[in-house]
Amino acid sequence: ETGVTQTPRHLVMGMTNKKSLKCEQHLGHNAMYWYKQSAKKPLELMFVYNFKEQTENNSVPSRFSPECPNSSHLFLHLHTLQPEDSALYLCASSQEGRLAGGEQFFGPGTRLTVL
Amino acid sequence: AQTVTQSQPEMSVQEAETVTLSCTYDTSENNYYLFWYKQPPSRQMILVIRQEAYKQQNATENRFSVNFQKAAKSFSLKISDSQLGDTAMYFCAFRNRDDKIIFGKGTRLHILP
Numbered sequence: 326e327t328g329v330t331q332t333p334r335h336l337v338m339g340m341t342n343k344k345s346l347k348c349e350q351h352l353g354h355n356a357m358y359w360y361k362q363s364a365k366k367p368l369e370l371m372f373v374y375n376f377k378e379q380t381e382n383n384s385v386p387s388r389f390s391p392e393c394p395n396s397s398h399l400f401l402h403l404h405t406l407q408p409e410d411s412a413l414y415l416c417a418s419s420q421e422g423r424l425a426g427g428e429q430f431f432g433p434g435t436r437l438t439v440l
Numbered sequence: 441a442q443t444v445t446q447s448q449p450e451m452s453v454q455e456a457e458t459v460t461l462s463c464t465y466d467t468s469e470n471n472y473y474l475f476w477y478k479q480p481p482s483r484q485m486i487l488v489i490r491q492e493a494y495k496q497q498n499a500t501e502n503r504f505s506v507n508f509q510k511a512a513k514s515f516s517l518k519i520s521d522s523q524l525g526d527t528a529m530y531f532c533a534f535r536n537r538d539d540k541i542i543f544g545k546g547t548r549l550h551i552l553p
Contacts, residue, residue, distance in 0.1 A: 356539075368531065368543040381540075415485065419539075427473040427535045431485040 327351055329432035331416050337438045338406065346401040346435045348416030357399040358429065359391060360415040368415070374399060375421055406439045413437070442467045444534050446544035453522055454552050460507075461517045461547045463532030470494075473535040474508065476517045479546075480528040488530070491515065519549075527551045 329350045338344050350357060359371040373381035374393040388410075390402040399416055413436050417429040443466045453459040465474070472493045479485040491499045491508050498506050503523075507516045519526055532544040 365545075367545040370541070421539055427539070427541075428475065428487050428490060429541060430487075431477075433484045 329416060329418055329430050331414075331432035331435050333435060334433060335436045335438075337440065338403070339440050340406060340408075342406075343402070343404040345403065346414055346416075346437075348399040348401075348432055350397055350399075350416075350418035350430070350432075352418055352420075352430060354418040354420045354430070355396055356419050356421045357393060357396070358417040358419075359399065359401050360417065362413040362415055362434070372401075403437075406437075408439050411437055411439045442469075442534060442536060442540075442542055444532055444542050444544040446530075446532050446547050448547045449545070450548040450550070452550040452552055455522060455524060457522055458518060458520050459522055459549065461519075461530050461532075461549065463515045463517070463544060465513050465515065465532070465534045465542075467513070467534065467536065469536055471537060474506075474515045475533040475535070475541075476504070476506070476515075477531045477533060477543075478526075478528045479531065480525075483528075485531070489517065522551045524551050524553060 332347045356375045358373050361369045370383050371385045372391045377393050388405050392400040413434045415434045416432040419429045445464045474491045476488040477485050478488045489499050489501045489504050498508050503520045505518045529546045529548050531546045535541045
């Protein structure tokens with residue numbers, strides 16, 4: 326596997342379910358991100374992890390819970406979601422630091438549908 | 441607040457034509473990065489081109505080039521000899537000195553055969 330991978334690619338869940346999204350990067354990067362992409366809205370940054378430490382939480386509801394056990398893996402735990410949470414969830418990674426190029430590498434995304 | 445604006449929600453051009461996607465941004469910083477990302481239908485988002493603000497020379501990558509006007513805070517993307525595979529959403533993005541990245545709303549580009 327190369328680059329950034331995400332599983333599952335598609336997920337349908339009810340509002341009372343608990344599920345997790347997984348992201349893995351094989352690029353040796355030190356930062357990972359979760360984004361939400363909804364139709365007709367800009368990409369919304371949800372969480373940032375830098376060296377496994379959460380450095381940003383953009384006022385995301387507590388029904389979304391991130392976990393970063395190491396610099397290569399990132400999870401997004403979901404529970405009691407709402408239909409408006411249906412979206413494409415993108416994971417990205419980058420190499421942080423002043424000498425880094427600043428580019429983010431994206432995974433293919435998980436298409437989430439909440440019924 | 442730092443913002444990125446893409447004023448063209450959707451565009452269509454004929455194959456082989458040249459198309460320019462506009463992007464403006466707002467910042468008080470002097471050093472930063474600018475990017476254009478491409479997201480083809482149902483496919484992964486990938487970087488198209490990157491510009492470092494301290495470099496005056498416009499970045500180019502094969503058929504893709506930018507017109508970076510720092511004073512005007514403008515960063516447009518030109519696609520020459522457009523191909524059907526260029527059909528995608530294109531996002532302009534800004535990365536500040538705190539490594540925070542801000543995306544525009546995107547421009548949906550259709551290349552017509």
